[in-house]
Amino acid sequence: MSEREEFYEKLKNTLDDTTTYPSKYLYKFIVPNDKLKIEKIHKIFNFEGAVINTKRSKTGKFISLSILVKVDNSEIIIEKYKEIDRIEGIISL
Secondary structure, eight states: OOHHHHHHHHHHHHHHHHOOSSEEEEEEEEEESOHHHHHHHHHHHHTTTOEEEEEEOTTSSEEEEEEEEEESSHHHHHHHHHHHHTSTTOEEO
16 A cells, blocks of 8 residues: 555544534645646536635745535545645645
């Protein structure tokens, strides 16, 4: 099992132990100031009714995205993280 798979398994267990579903979940990402990458993230969460807040870094090189979305289970949370992982240069917090 890869490090990333172990991370997701541990996250899923923690979420299942500490969260009652349905629930709201806050994703946080640091994204290079690249319009295409930001649009990809918006598309991933678009149909979810997510509330997306952005904040530009002082230098303008990065954008912080905070995404609040209602989820029905931990699998949905993990699935979204995996989709975001396919976008190069994104840091998940």
